[in-house]
Amino acid sequence: MFTIDAHLDLSMNAMEWNRDLRLPIETINSREVGLKDKPDRGKAVVSLPALRKGNIGLVVATQIARYVAPDNPLPGWHSPEQAWAQTQGQLAWYRAMEAAGEMLQVKDLDGLEKHIKLWQEDNTSEHKPIGYILSLEGADSLVNVGHLEIAHAYGLRAVGPAHYGPGRYAQGTNATGKMGxxxxxLLAEMERLNIILDATHLSDESFWDAMDHFNGAVWASHNNCRALVDHNRQFTDEQIKELISRGAVIGAALDAWMMVPGWERGLSTPVSTNCNLEVMIDHIDHICQLAGNTDHVGIGSDLDGGFGKEQCPYDLESIADLGKVPELFAKRGYSNTDIEKLMHGNWLRFLRKAWA
Structure with a gap:
């Protein structure tokens, strides 16, 4: 089934992990044998060929570069200008992939409809370009709010104001406090430019602050449920209900520590915690039960978002295995219409409304 994945850090993998994503996953991993600089070396599950194999023809792809103040122990850049420059290098990689015919930027309704038609109706070409909608994960790299208009001009269509820790515009995972x-x-300029607000990673206080100050389109590209895994990275039922009331779609993430309770970094394994794709369905089903329908769920896998096979469902060898999800969803009693909504329909409905 045609699938949309609403969160992939493709340029980060290309630029910081030095992975040529045009290659098969096996080739990427073979080149990383013996490397120890990243915990997921040799364990990648994402590549452009794997996306094609899984019929994942449209993704939300990120730029990401955190600014860190002197007292911030997180990895990142020491000035907003350096962070901005990093995102521009990532943009250059996307442009290079477009020039090579590997990817195609989707940034308006006409482009969306043409790309969907290509993937759903054209069976003459096996090497279709992967469509990507550009999103900024964490707004720290915007030197000032005026840079948002520059980014919008090159195709930025969604922004998550925060990532991990304290941010320049909002507070993120494991931090506390409002936006300021x-x-x-930033929210006012996003609303003016019709840029989607990604509520993912916002601290509880910043989440509710954003809901009070933003009247545009809101989604959560990759987020799971706090009722199932009790951590501030996850959404409470009240937050999920707020997003539902705003017409949002919430993408289920496949990072194991967000899927199963009690994950201990460096000790737990997907097998030891029984973390498989069924657990992803648990989170999706929880949202559906809160909504009373299947209109607000999607996939935002976050695969290879700084982790690999060591920290994703044990029954997933590559991102192409998202093709197993429809059968698992059907086993819970969901209809074919529900399955289509989950795999692509809800994201398409959301974008068609936001970009109308």
Whole structure:
């Protein structure tokens, strides 16, 4: 089934992990044998050929570069200008993939409809370009709010104001606090430019602050449920209900520590915690039960978002295995219409409304 994945850090993998994503996953991993600089070396599950194999023809692909103040122990850049430059290098990689015929940027309704038609109706070409909608994960790299208009001009269509820790515009995972004046200015400019607000990673206080100050389109590209895994990275039922009331779609993430309770980094394994794709369906089903329908769920896998096979479902060898999800969803009693909504229909409905 045609599938949309609403969160992949493709340029980060290409630029910081130095992976040529045009190659088969096996080739990428073979080149990383013996490397120890990243915990997931040799364990990648994402490549452009794997996306094609899984009929994952449209993704939300990120730029990401965190600014870190002197007292911030997280990895990142020491000035907003350096962070901005990093995102521009990532943009250059996307442009190079477009020039090579590997990817195609989707940034408006006409482009969306043409790309969907290509993937759903054209069976003459096996090497179709992967469509990508550009998103900024964490707004720290915007030197000032004026940079958002520059980014919009090159195709940026969604922004998550925060990532991990304290941010320049909002507070993120494991941080606390509201957004503040710079964050409010960012939200106002996003609303003016019709840029989607990605609520993922916002601290609880910043989440509710954003909901109070933003009237545009909201989604959560990759987020799971706090009722199942009790951590501030996850959404409470109240937050999920708020997103549902806003017409949002929430993408289920496949990072094991977000899927199963009690994950201990460096100790737990997907097998020891029984983390498989069924657990992903548990989170999706929880949202459906809160909504009373299947209109607000999708996939935002976050695969190879700084982790690999060591920290994703044990029954997933590559991202192409998202093709197993429809059968698992059907086993829970969901209809073919429900399955189509999960795999692509809800994201398409959302974008058609947001870009109308």
């Amino acid at each position: 004046p710079h964050g409010y200015a």
